[in-house]
Amino acid sequence: MSDLKSSLERVAEAGVAGIALRSPQEPRAQRRTRARSVVATLAGMCVVLAAVAAVSLAVRSPDQRRPQLFGQPKVVANASYPVLSAGMNPTLQIGDVVSATTQYGVIERGDVVRVRFPRPSAVVKYPPGGDAGFKRIIAVPGDVVEGRGGRVLVDGRELAEPYLHVSTSEFPRVIVPRDSYFLLGDNRPNSADSRQWGPVRGSEIIAIALRITAPAARAGPIAGTTSLNR
């Protein structure tokens, strides 16, 4: 029978090899370690979240063209269009070549955009230059826009338009719907725009104009930003 015992002992010995038991008196020290590691984990997560937030701000902001966390926005021009109509005179003139980006995020008041013109009808004719062209964003979704006294009023306040040398014809008050924009050409007396079309859906906006690239004499950033006077 002692043979069986020693055999059993050998089997047990081999079976439990490598198992490390912990005394129940140890857990308290262990719990402290765990608490510390929980704190460390949380701190680590905060750091990671902050890093992710910073990176996403840095990465997203070029598109969104919002106040930057790091440096200036970098917008990549990925399109180029000739100007074929005088509707944006004097900002854009016939013969100019304009670089633009289709990778835009937020469209803001004052942006010059490339827009598909509404389908012509009995009343509305395509302006010169075909079915698309450049116009300026005058009002964004939710704005109440109105032409009165030669000025544009947005939400009842006068829109400052330093790029403009002419007055704007009167047009009735419009509430810009969701995902739509109110567009005007800078050449107010001679531009087909939202005064005729009404607000244009965001899906019709192709690109945001960035610079004039040709001819060399006119190359440079596109003039003008807007602000609302108090």
Next chain:
Amino acid sequence: MRRAGRSIHVDGDFEVFYRGEAESLLRLCFLATLNREAAADATQEAMARAWKRWADIAASNPRAWVRTVALNLCRSRWRRIARETRLLPRMYTLDQGPAVFPDHDLHAALQRLPPRQREAIALRYFADLPIAECARIMSLSVGAVKSHLARGRERLGSDASIKEEIV
């Protein structure tokens, strides 16, 4: 402080008890289950429970107490594992320890035993307990333990290679 109200002396006793018993309890559990993980879990848990109520059990027979608790845990664990093994054969790989045992035949023979017979054999022939003590730990009658032992011995004995060992 969880240990407030408990004297250092008693804690010291547990320490001594733990050092003396943990390893052999682990082996007993392993022989009863032939499962490293189950044996380690049952041993840890039984020892933790013993430490928690050391004041109550220290005076009586803490050794028998932890054996009873650990083997109860092994049994319920074994039942659970047996069920899982039946139901989810592909989801579990039971850790059977080293692939090759020095007494491979005995290990294999033990594996073929029903758990109660294996437990009885482990208590009687490995832990060297009298049959009455085995009966108490297994919550069985002396007669039932004797019958488990006899059948277990018989089955182990039918394995020719270890016949001489248990004569």
